Amino acid sequence: MSVGALSHSEVTAPIIDWLISPASGDLHAEAVALAGHLDALHAPRGISHAQFHRCIELFYSRALQLSGEFRRSLRSMELPLAADWLASASLMTASLLRIAQGFERVLSNASSGAIRTQRRLNETASARALRLLCEQFVIVCQSGREPETSLWQTANRLYYLSRAEAGAAQAAGSPAETALFTYKRLLGIAALDPRTMSPGELDWAAEYVSRICGQLHVQEDRPPSLEGAWYWIDPADTAEPQACNRQMPPERQKSKLIFFATTALARRAAELLARHEGGRGGPDLEPSELFPGVVPTALLGRMRSRWHAPPKREHPRRRQQYSVEACVGLTSIWRMLRGDKSAAAELISEWDVVNESPGGYAIIQVKGAGSGLGAGMAVALRREPKEAWSVCVVRWLRSGDAGQLEMGLQIVSKGAVPVQVGFRLSNDRSVSMVDALVLPVLPALRQHQAVLAPSGTYTSRRFSLVSDIDRLYVAQGRLLSLDMQTANVELFQFEIDPYPL
Structure with missing residues (x-):
């Protein structure tokens, strides 16, 4: 029997056998197999529309499981990724986008009558495709690459497909809002500018956003005022969402723009931080071995700031x-x-x-x-x-x-002095000294000297400072403000305490 004469079941049987088989522990082999079986599914060999739909649903489950394993593995990696991980991550993200676009094909087949329409197919298929696009976006950014240009156009088309079925009068929180919820998750992550995060921080942030993204506000009418945390996106363009305070949306546009605000996300993050500071935050903001190098309180503080007031571009490049x-x-x-x-x-x-x-x-x-x-x-x-x-x-x-x-x-800073600083460890009177830099006053940035130290150094208001560059100098510093915390460093302004303890 020639290849062209193979029956539908003979073409799809090897694909389905792999999809229902247990996943391999080798993520690189899994990524290669996923891409290969997707190639087989899209080969022009007469697979029926119904069988394509069935396979895409199975690919969704397998790819979702695999993307979770990839994200967890990338948490502890540094850039640039090793060649094998970069190749596997590229295969993985290309496959996720391809499966999402496969759901679009299913919806097109349903619209043309090629397959029997299922109840809420627009909603469920769009929701699953958007979920995969979220995974794709996170893994692309974790691996230090730029998202594919078709990501945002695909996401916007899926959003409109789901809304066409849900209708404007559909109550919020109903099952028909599932696709909107997932679309909001993608927008909420994009508003954080994932390139500014380490792979571990981004994965932590994505997990947190998935719990609160329903609070994000999306609308298709231009707001009366674009001040604050408003973003816009052009569904007909390939560009990512733009903060209005960095680039204003065009006044006249052929396609209707989508607007969203992240103020409510900032409010929820601020509430969690306040509960944590009051000792009522629970384990959500405690450092975890599952997210190496991530300081949740510092990260959530940065997320809150970005959601509350997207940074402006102050100087031209x-x-x-x-x-x-x-x-x-x-x-x-x-x-x-x-x-x-x-x-x-x-x-x-x-x-x-x-x-x-x-x-x-x-x-x-x-x-x-x-x-x-x-x-x-x-x-x-x-x-x-x-x-x-x-x-x-x-x-x-x-x-x-x-x-x-x-x-x-x-x-x-322009210039720095190498020193050692030490904060007292809780109730213990011992002090652990760490290597740090003293930064001079910069009138445009800060009015006092600052210390740049490893993340996690700051534990109290007072600290010891030792310098031995020209002569031995020992002093007690008093922290004035914590200006920056990242996964690697923290920067705080200080003054020399004239009345050391």
Whole structure:
């Protein structure tokens, strides 16, 4: 029997056998198998519309399970991903998008009468497809890549398909709102700018958003005022949602825009933080081994701030093309500033600046150390050996197909002094000293000196400070404000306490 004459069951039998078989513990092999069986499903061999629908439903369950395993594995990884993980993550995300688009094909078949319409098919198929797009978006960002251009157009089409069946009068919270709930989840994650998070932070944030995303407000009418935490998205475009305070929506548009506000998400996050500070927060904000390197209270505080007031672009970017030296990581910067010449070659790498503004840079790796990077890390930068080092914090990361990295940097200081600081450990009188940097006053940013230290250093208002660069100097500092907390560092302003305890 020729391939073209194979019956429907003979074509789909190997696919279904794999879909209902137990999953392999090898995620790389699973990603390859998933992509291969999807190729077989889409091969032009006469699979009936009904069988395609059945297979897509089975692919949904298998892919959802596999995407959860991928997200958990990526939590503890640093960028750029190893070649095998980058290849597998790329296969996985391409398959998730393909299955979501398979649900669109099912809906098209139902609309044309090719398959028998099921009750609420628009709703259930759209909801499942949108769920996969959420998973795809998270894994793409965890792996440091840019989402596919078709993601947002696909998501917007699915949103409209589900709403066409639900109707405007459908009560909120009904089963017909499932697709809307999942669409809100995708919008809520996108509003956080996932590129600014480590893989572990992003997965924690995605889990949290899935619990509260029903609070996000979506509407298709232009709000009377676009001040505050309003975003807009053009369903006909491939662009991600835009914050109105960064780019205003066009006044006249052929397609109707979608607007959403994240104020309610910010309010819920603030309530949880307040309960935690009052000792009534429960385990939700406790650090967990399941999310290595994640400080939930600091992360949720950043999420609340972004949902409450999306950051504005204060300075225009100017395209540039010049080389710089970079020292990556707080420990490496500390060693380098102390004059560890023997380790200078391994501590300093070469990068190219591609654009800059008064507040930061975007740089691309040229050669040298380019592993172990993550959003929120400290990076020191200088153009000439005679210049002072600019201390920056990584705002976002992008990873190219060849392992090349691009980083967005926020300047936090011009120059720094390596010191050691120590906070008293709870009721214990002992002090654990850690390597840190003292940053000078910057009138545009802060009115006092600051300390850049590893995340988790700050535990009380007073701390000890030791410097031995020119001479031994010991003082007690008093913390004034905690200005930044990431998964890697924290920055706080301080003053020298004239009346040490």
